Amino acid sequence: MALTIGDAVPDFVAASTKGEIRFHKFLDDGPGWTMLFSHPRDFTPVCTTELGEFARHKSAFDALGVQLVALSCDTASDHAEWCKDIEAFKGAPVDFAIIDDSDRTLATRFRMLDPDEKDESKLPVPVRSVFFIGPDKRVRATICYPPLVGRNVPELLRVIRALQLGDAHPVATPVNWQPGDRVMIQPSLSDEEAAARFPGFTKHEVPSGKGYIRMTDDPS
Template structure:
């Protein structure tokens, strides 16, 4: 059983690449059976995976996502989680997650959780970590974060091992950056935070940049003398 599984992993494609379209999979979730593209509609989407239900790091992650859900919703982002347990387990676990946040336990989280008890979707999206195995000797699901745009194409992916919790403050920061840079001809610099100045793309001619960014364009000239460091206040 174990050797045949490793053959499957070795011969499967390497997962989603940036700008790949999300597979339009069908799945049972805590809210209904759904088709992924229909669930996303015209929204941005975040699909994030977890090793399994009733585990300590995972409950903290989903609790944090539940607290941040209103901020993601304001930015037209739909969240959906994946764990390799059943819908029944997800619903029972949801009570723990909500209680962990200090609220009255219910089965209703502000996002659905996918039932992937056979690891079909984890295998399809290459969310498995062969070096770590569960009690049955099967590779565990990693902590993967996929961000999709309204065009259903992958805009960003982050892969964490099962032992390292995701940083959803960073994921919210990334969403803001992705949405701004999709609409404006800018890039976000290192350690950028919402409200900070942004970089003007170096391909934009100086005169055009002045029209595009009425708040002003500021240039920092490095020793090389090459004028490629152009800043503007966040549009």
């Protein structure tokens, strides 16, 4: 099945560049949040830029309590060799696990395989999936780009910050939100509750008169 928002992440056991991973234990032992992401193939150009950029920004993910774990259908020994290329190209060591899904068990189970892109053995390769997994082991958001489109690390960090903000406060993030921007007060709060929690919030009048557009400063 394709994993989507709200799904409990199944447990699994997999080899990786950091040894065997028992996924639920890995989640429990982590800092709270986990970002699991697949890439099509080791020793390919876009993937090298991506994993290098994740490596360069690992401290930003660490600061948000997010552990990283990559996955592709290459072997752990290929991953390890490839990491030397990544570090040489991007200047940062790959200090997170890369899962060895060379038998395609996980990529098949979670519908990550691209039906068009094949490796040199004519086997399908994964797309660029991202699963944002919360402390409750459930999928909180997903992104899925094809092999030709590299991901955007600032967008990934933006999504994590927005997820965490909505968990910590009764607010939600508007379109194009960036940390520090004003946020929307969740509809579940009455105006009285909003005033107590967010003094000085602003309410925008709209033709329906429903008064649901209420904004306040980023409370984080």
